[in-house]
Amino acid sequence: MNSDSEPINNGFIFGKKKLHNDIILVYGKNYNLGSNDIVLEHYITVNNPDDLFMGLKKCLGCFLDETSTLGPLERIHKQSNCLVKLRIEDVYFLENYLHSHAMIIHETDSYIVPDIIQSHIESNIWHEHNFIIEPMLFKEDDIRLNIFESNMQKSTHNCIEKYVKKEKFNKNLTIEKLNVINYKLIQQLGEQIFVYIDGSVINNGTENIDGIAGLHFYDKDHKLIDEFYVNIEHWISPSKAEVTSFIIALIIVHNISNVEIITDNEFIFNYFNDIICKTEIYNTRKLLKTQNNIYIWALIRQFIDLNEIIIPKITKIKAHDDDLYHNFLDQQIKGRYSDRNRVYSVNFNFFQLDKIEYMLTWNNIIIEKPIRRFIRYYNEILNLEKFFNLRRNRKYTIDSVEWAITFEFLKENENVLQTNFHTTKRRRYKIKNLIEEIPTVEQRKLTNFDIYKDWKCPVCERKKETFGHVWRCYSNRKRMRNIIYYSIICLIEKIKEYDIYTFDETKIIDLFINESFGEVKVNNNKLTFVDIIKGLFPKLLADFLRQEIKMTKVHIFETGVKFLDFVFDSTHKIWVDRCDLQKDKEISLGVTKEDKKHYSYDKNIVKKDINHKVYQKVEGLLNNIYFNIEPLDFIVRVNHYPGSSGI
Incomplete structure (x- = not known):
């Protein structure tokens, strides 16, 4: 763009802006056009760089704002929250300035510019920028020169081009x-080089998770030579960000000696x-048993085995220590989340691995965990989703349960390599309790309808005996009140045992009084004490222990299991007493075990589909x-509504 260009009305423009030692791209609209400079009304991008459109929203004020430094002739009557001054030679048209096709969205005061891919135009700008800085790396016909010339021979296998995939659409800016x-x-020329590496992840465990790895390169006098930042995709974790930078x-330093890599990652x-x-x-077997980031570590091992790199010196520094250069890198990485x-x-070419002939993938995603652990994960989640897809469990996809505590409670604190009849029997009853399959009268009618069709609750002889009625029966009302009271006392006493937590006991009591899980009711939408009897620990209660009392994860698990075990033992006595009455009734009426073996059912019963598709595709x-x-965290965080199709 030059000063002879026609005035810009509504078309968007963008340009290069020098900020400290960096060059950034700034988007916006013409605010005031001078002879050598242009004042731009700043807009921020709100789209994914690879989208087939650009979304731009007016900036409400940021660190780029230069309003206070503009001269009176550069400011016009129109009010703006953020103005940026650029040189005209650094400004480009984002769209046809005579015929703008940008669509305004009034609700958010933003624009959609169709048919423009942000990553494409930025690639061209950075390509031009690199050419201006180092034109010797380019031939006249714009074909890249191999940078290994003069003092180095062209290697038959350049590590960079061998192990880093070319980017899509033939954009090779990363390799360049x-x-x-x-x-x-x-x-x-062989002088000491220092490489600082680090990785960072924000919003871990949420749908807004993001990860960036960074590298800073310094000369022998610790003057910054260059820097490099890379996005982390799939299996995002702090460990992957760190090992990616490594x-x-x-x-990068594969053919360079006298290099020291500094990291704060002990692993x-x-x-x-x-x-x-x-x-x-x-x-291959041993490689695939690596704990995490299997293929990255396999590549690193291959570098060593095939002597493809000059092994650098690795130095471990203390994390979050007073290392000036490492702290600066950490600060720069965090700043990249808001400025991309x-x-x-970087996509690594894992097909270059000699000892792994094929990549293990699932849904076209490379499996970076040990395959046995992944298969176990897959089966656990698949079975868990089948459980939640049962119609009877619909409530548990609406109201949150701390499933990790529930499963720990079901384990019965038994070693995986040992078993005994007592714990097996106890666990069997816990599972029957969980799925409401204990032999109540209504349950027995499903298989022995001819015997039990007119039977009522053996305790009160008035109401139909469903799972919920066992605990809500009028005859058991006083016992249930006592169980709730003493279960709260058990919870409080268990917390006190640790002797490290300060808390207000009345808040825990109020929680049971005010929330539905303190009531002996049957509710299709909320957790009640009947669900706690089944072994379900309310997430609301777990969050209270976690956030209000600041308990550790281990202590929350121990406290939750202790609480559920107390409720289980107390309510089991009610069930045993009920079973004694049922046996006496069956004996008095002459019902034998042989009679129960004859199957019969209610022919008028309307069969319902046992499933409702809530979770699909191993979400x-x-x-x-x-x-x-974590899979269990996902289950308790996601609320599904009718009509939701999931991912």
């Missing part, structure tokens, strides 16, 4: 950037040293991959 950094480091560092430091020191042969300029995407596993949400 890695090569440029490598070239700059080579120009140090493997990129190894790839990377120890595991890499183990790989270097151990001489045992690794096969020059944050790259818990998908959310673990995309958002690092």
Whole structure:
């Protein structure tokens, strides 16, 4: 764009802005056009860079605002919250300034610019910018020169181009950037080079999770040579962000000596040293048993085995210590979450692995966990979703349950390699309780209708005996009140046992008084004490222990299991007494075991579909991959409404 261009009315423009030592791209509309400069009314992007459109929203004020520094001739009567001054030669048209096709969305005061892909136009701008800075890396016909010339011979297998995939649409800005950094480091001519690496994840365990890995390269005098930032995708976790920065560092410095990589990650430091020191042969089986980030560590191991890199010195520093350079890197990474300029995407070419002939994938996603653990995860989540898809369990997809405590309660504190009749019998009853399959009169009618069709509750002889009625029976009202009271006392006493928590007992009591889980009722939408009897621990109560009392995860588990065990033992006595009455009644009426073996059912009963599709496609596993949400955490966080189809 130049000063002779026609005035811009509604069309969007964008330009390069120097900020400290960085160059960033700024979007907006023309505010005031001068002879050499243009004042731009700042807009921020609200779209994904690869979308087939751009979403732009007026900035309400940010660190780029230069309103206070503009001269009186550069300001016009129109009010704006954020004005940015750019050189005209650094400004570009985002769309045809004579015929703008941007669509305004009045509700959010934003615009949609169709048929423009942000990543494409930014790639072109950075391509031009790199050419201006280092034109010697380009031929006249714009074909990249191989940067390994003069003082280095062209390698038959450049680690960067071998192990980093080319980007889609033939945009190779990432490979180009890695090569440029490598070239700059080579120009140090064997002098000491320091590489600081780190990774960061924000909003972990939520749908807004985001991860970035960063690398800073310094010369012997600790002057910054270059920097590199990369997005983390799939299986996002702090450990993956850290190891991603580490493997990129190894790839960049593969042919450079006198390099020291500084990290605060103890696992990377120890595991890499183990790989270097151990001489045992690794096969596919052993590689696939790596704890996490299987293929990244397999690549690193291959670098060593095939002597493809000059092994650098690895230094471990204390995390969050007073290391000036590492803290600066950490600060820069955090700043990239709000400014995605020059944050790259790196896809490693795992098909170059010699000892792994094929990649294990699920839904076209590479499985980065040990395969046995992944299969166990998959089956656990699949079975859990089948359980939630039962119509009778619909309530538990609406109201939250702390399922981790419930499953711990069902385990009976038994070693996985041991079993005995007592715990087996006890666990069997707990599971029957959970799925409401204890042999109440109404349950027996499903298989022995001819015998039990006119029978009522054996305790009160007035009402139909359903699972809920067992605990709500008028004859058991006083006992149930006492059980609720003493279960609260049990909960409080268990917390006191740790002798490290200060809390107000009345708040716990009020929680049971004010919330539905303190009532002996049957409710199709909310958790009640009847659900606690089944072994379900309310998430609201767990959150209270976690947030109000600040209990540790282990102590919450122990307290929750102790509470559920107390309720189980207390209510089991009610069931045993009820069964004694039922046996006496059956004996008095001459009902024998042989009679019960003859199947009969109510021919007028209307059969209902036992399933309602709430969870599909193993959603818990998908959310673990995309958002690092543990499967059980996903179950208790997601509310499904009628008509929801899930992911």
